[in-house]
Amino acid sequence: MAGARRQTASPDTVPPDSRGDTDDALLAVRAAEGDEDAFAVLVQRHAPALLGLAVRLLGSQAEGEDAVQDAFLSAWRRLPEFRGQASFGTWTYRIVTNRCLNVLRARRPAVPLEAAADVPAAEYSTSPARITEARDAVRELREALDLLSVEQRACWVLRELDGQSYEFIADAVGISQDAVRARVFRARRCLTQALGAWR
Amino acid sequence: MTAHTTTAPTALIKEVADTAEGVPGVAFLRPGVTDRLRSALSRPGPGTTGTPTAGVRMVRSDGDSPWCVEIHLVALRRTRALDVARAVRDAVEHHLLAVHPAQAAPRVTVTVTGRV
Amino acid sequence: MTDRTDPPNDTSAHGDDELLPCGRPLSQVWDDWERHPDDTHLHACPHCRDAVRGLDQLETAVRDLRNEEADSALDTTTLTRRVMDLVRLELRPGRPLPLGGPAEDLWVMEAVAARVLRAAVESVTGVRAGSCRLRDLRADETADGAMDQGVAVCLDIHAPAGVSIPYLAEQVRERLLEAADRELGMAIAAVDIRVTDLVPTPADGQEGGAR
Numbered sequence: 001m002a003g004a005r006r007q008t009a010s011p012d013t014v015p016p017d018s019r020g021d022t023d024d025a026l027l028a029v030r031a032a033e034g035d036e037d038a039f040a041v042l043v044q045r046h047a048p049a050l051l052g053l054a055v056r057l058l059g060s061q062a063e064g065e066d067a068v069q070d071a072f073l074s075a076w077r078r079l080p081e082f083r084g085q086a087s088f089g090t091w092t093y094r095i096v097t098n099r100c101l102n103v104l105r106a107r108r109p110a111v112p113l114e115a116a117a118d119v120p121a122a123e124y125s126t127s128p129a130r131i132t133e134a135r136d137a138v139r140e141l142r143e144a145l146d147l148l149s150v151e152q153r154a155c156w157v158l159r160e161l162d163g164q165s166y167e168f169i170a171d172a173v174g175i176s177q178d179a180v181r182a183r184v185f186r187a188r189r190c191l192t193q194a195l196g197a198w199r
Numbered sequence: 200m201t202a203h204t205t206t207a208p209t210a211l212i213k214e215v216a217d218t219a220e221g222v223p224g225v226a227f228l229r230p231g232v233t234d235r236l237r238s239a240l241s242r243p244g245p246g247t248t249g250t251p252t253a254g255v256r257m258v259r260s261d262g263d264s265p266w267c268v269e270i271h272l273v274a275l276r277r278t279r280a281l282d283v284a285r286a287v288r289d290a291v292e293h294h295l296l297a298v299h300p301a302q303a304a305p306r307v308t309v310t311v312t313g314r315v
Numbered sequence: 316m317t318d319r320t321d322p323p324n325d326t327s328a329h330g331d332d333e334l335l336p337c338g339r340p341l342s343q344v345w346d347d348w349e350r351h352p353d354d355t356h357l358h359a360c361p362h363c364r365d366a367v368r369g370l371d372q373l374e375t376a377v378r379d380l381r382n383e384e385a386d387s388a389l390d391t392t393t394l395t396r397r398v399m400d401l402v403r404l405e406l407r408p409g410r411p412l413p414l415g416g417p418a419e420d421l422w423v424m425e426a427v428a429a430r431v432l433r434a435a436v437e438s439v440t441g442v443r444a445g446s447c448r449l450r451d452l453r454a455d456e457t458a459d460g461a462m463d464q465g466v467a468v469c470l471d472i473h474a475p476a477g478v479s480i481p482y483l484a485e486q487v488r489e490r491l492l493e494a495a496d497r498e499l500g501m502a503i504a505a506v507d508i509r510v511t512d513l514v515p516t517p518a519d520g521q522e523g524g525a526r
Contacts, residue, residue: 022443026473029445030433034407034426040399047391047398052384065394072398076405137376138383160377161384185332185342192369195376281414281500284421310411310422314431 024088032079039079043072046089050096056157057100059145067103071096097154097172104150137195144194148187155180156187207257207266216255218294219270222286224278228254229271229312265303266295273313284309335362345370412451412466414500425449428499432468435494436487441475441516452504465504466495473512484508 022041030038047068054064054071075082075092082091145153154173158164159180166184170177207215220228256269268291274283288307295305332342337360347354348367357363409425425448433444448469468491474483488506495501 026443026445029471030429030447033429033446033448034409035430035433036399036402036406037430039402040395043395043398044391047395048389051389051391051394055389056384061389065397068394069398069401073401073405076402080407135379137372138379141373141376141380161381185345188345188370188373189341192373195369195373279498279500280423280427281421284414284423284500285419288421306420308420308422310424311414311427312408312424313427 025084028079028082028084028088031076032082039076042088046092047072049089050092053093053157053162054096054100056161057097057154058103059142063103064100067099068096071099074099094172097158098174101150101154101173104153140195141191144191147190147194149183151175151179152183152187152190155183156191159184204258204260205262207259212255212257214294214298215257215268215270215291216253218290219255219272219287222283222290224275224283225287226273226275226313226315229273263303266305268295268305268307270307270309271312272309273315274311276314280311280314284311335360335366337362339363341366409449410451410454412449412501413453415502417453417464423499423501428466428495428501431494431498432470432491435490435498436470436472438490439483439486441478441514442483442487443473443514445471445473445511447471465502467505467507468495468503469507469509471509471511473514474510475516476513477516480510484510 024042024045027038027042031042050068050071051064054067055061058064058067071092075095082088085091086094145157148156151173155169158169158172159166164172166177166180169180173180175183206212216228219225254271257266259266270287270291272283272287274280287309291307292305295302332340334340335344337356339356339360339362344357344363344366347357348370351357357367407426409429411422412425412428413419414421414423428449429447432449433447436442436444446469450467450469452465452467470487470491472487474480487508491506492503495503
């Protein structure tokens with residue numbers, strides 16, 4: 001039980017302020033047995049972190065909310081089979097990641113992986129004002145994220161914004177750790193070019 | 200369930216539903232709340248608006264046999280589930296016997312599906 | 316930063332890697348920058364410094380992005396309500412269980428009864444209830460006649476450490492039976508209590524001491 005809790009990699013998966021005195025594992029068991037009040041506590045507890053993840057992955061608040069809603073509904077249906085191999089937080093994190101990957105894939109079926117590498121970098125490097133303005137850099141970063149392929153974006157967001165281990169990401173996205181590393185590398189390369197910081 | 204069953208007329212089901220819902224301790228009949236939610240979430244189609252008979256099923260095998268009444272309800276938390284269920288059963292039995300004295304005594308099943 | 320030992324750099328995994336003029340692949344330079352910041356070549360080589368500066372600037376933007384997000388905390392009240400509205404359309408109430416006497420045709424759904432019983436046993440200090448399954452003994456009557464009446468309960472609890480388990484179990488049983496009678500009106504034939512975890516009491520001040 002303690003091991004399952006430790007697996008919750010992201011520290012904000014369980015916000016300390018909303019921690020009731022009943023732990024996730026017990027609430028998940030109750031919810032699996034049809035106790036929707038127990039599920040409501042879990043939803044309340046994990047919605048902020050999961051919504052943050054979904055918004056980071058999808059770049060849209062509305063789409064993020066839809067993805068989290070779908071993920072929770074799917075979790076409710078699958079709870080009877082959930083045997084607590086992972087913590088509830090990790091389990092739902094994975095469901096949300098998968099849901100977002102599907103949304104991203106459906107959104108841009110035409111963008112080939114290679115397109116991400118061909119960023120018109122020169123255009124970005126010409127304006128020195130941009131480099132000084134942190135907010136501009138953030139905006140550019142957001143825009144540049146749209147240049148990434150689905151898997152690059154997912155792997156990069158989980159790694160850089162959510163601080164997950166390569167092992168965790170490989171599991172969540174369903175690819176090998178080497179493939180995760182390769183995608184994070186490509187994403188970084190694309191993003192540094194897009195930010196005009198190099199080359 | 201036999202192959203040939205007759206469902207009670209809507210008016211009679213509504214009488215039973217009203218009787219049950221009027222019993223102290225009954226919050227509402229199930230799936231009444233589901234219907235309300237469903238219509239709140241989606242455009243209510245024809246025939247789905249206001250189903251006062253939701254939560255009541257009433258059938259019999261032929262005109263002479265007694266009614267089999269199934270009632271699903273959500274009880275108030277401060278009440279005892281058994282007491283509410285009994286009161287609903289008694290109220291429905293009394294109502295049917297009072298309104299249709301010639302009929303055979305009905306068989307009433309009550310299920311508590313929630314507490315609020 | 317990384318939490319595991321990596322195999323030697325596999326450049327083939329990095330598909331469109333490129334070789335810097337100094338002969339090092341870009342992927343390795345970035346990797347070293349993350350994990351071996353003391354590497355002397357990294358600081359001496361102008362090409363590597365250039366490549367790392369790009370990554371550094373990216374990291375700064377990423378940090379700003381994270382901070383921006385932290386400032387605009389997302390409100391999930393509406394989302395939570397929406398999820399629960401949908402969940403309540405798809406309840407899994409379990410099986411019906413008998414209320415009252417054997418001849419009565421009155422029932423309560425398992426999930427409803429379980430919630431009442433869990434709440435009741437949690438009134439015992441330090442006890443937390445997990446799984447609570449109920450079985451109608453009449454439903455699985457045996458060939459030698461239906462002697463058993465009522466409902467059998469299987470309850471999992473987390474118990475406070477340092478408390479006598481038999482004593483605790485007796486208290487839990489009492490509360491459970493009382494609530495089954497007072498709040499439900501259900502005849503309980505048997506109660507099985509399993510202690511699945513011992514939870515340190517706050518006085519112990521230790522996290523996860525008992526497993």
